[in-house]
Amino acid sequence: MxxxxxxxxxxxxxxxxxxxxxxxxxxxxxxxxxxxxxxxxxxxxxxxxxxxxxxxxxxxxxxxxxxxxxxxxxxxxxxxxxMQANHALTPDSIGLIFNFMIESLMKKSDIRIIEFGSGTGNLAETLLVNLQKTVDYLGFEIDDLLLDLAASMSEIIGTKADFMQLDAVQPQVLEKADVVISDLPLGYYPDQTTASHFTVGNPDGPTYAQHLLMEQSFKYLKDKGLGIYLAPENLLNSEQAPLLKAWLKKQARVVAVITLPSSLFKGESKAIYLLEKGQSDQPTFVYPLGSLTEPESLKAFMAEFSKQVKL
CATH class of the missing domain: 1.10.150 (DNA polymerase; domain 1)
Incomplete structure (x- = not known):
């Protein structure tokens, strides 16, 4: 380069x-x-x-x-x-960790990825230009400007990416994916009627959109497929966390939780959550990643991940 x-x-x-x-x-x-x-x-x-x-x-x-x-x-x-916070680009450093997890755990040479909330397309392009696999990529995005931006950049870069303008919480009939990913948008979902049909739906008021997207994304995921999400560090300890945990208990194994430096997100605490569709008694790999810029820190994380995380 x-x-x-x-x-x-x-x-x-x-x-x-x-x-x-x-x-x-x-x-x-x-x-x-x-x-x-x-x-x-x-x-x-x-x-x-x-x-x-x-x-x-x-x-x-x-x-x-x-x-x-x-x-x-x-x-x-x-x-x-x-841009508003939910439209901000996902940093390359995060995309490269997603890339590492996919390369480490998905042994197939051809994979299908669906992204929920593709935004500017930076996460998609980070994966598409770095993954040593043939990737069938589909991104969901409701904002037309972000969709035009992502699609035009993809065409210039020369990557094969498809984008659909839709509300990703709403059901679609699609081929299932090997991997679903999202830099989860945060906030309350406005349609309580739709939310009420989800396991994570809050019966006492508005539901967190990030919980709905996680549950919905699993409907497009093959058995033993992977879900990789960038989300608040307190995802499993928030006010509506019991609803999310009830869904997780039935649907997913929490394979890994990688906490990230708060300096990367203007003081916010975020983590990468790696889920597998299906049940398992294997323990969750929890790792506090101190830096995304120091090679030794990343090398230590990758070595420990490769040693401990098995599907």
Missing amino acids: NIEKIEVAFGLLIENIESLQAELSTDFYDAFVEQNAIYLGAMTSNEAVKANNDKLREAGLSPLEWQKLFQYVLLKGSQLAP
């Missing part, structure tokens, strides 16, 4: 986005989608944007370099026009 080439491309891409922002009187993310469309062949009269896109093509970025470039652009966007 050529960092200098990515830096040059970053400058060209930001220049185009800012130019289109001013020309179209729109926000950063709409201009980003427009820039991607132009790069992919949409017409424009903006000669500067055309010239910069020609330079981007000449740069010959690899899929991994494009993925890194887009992540940097999204991070720049988060500084200029912060």
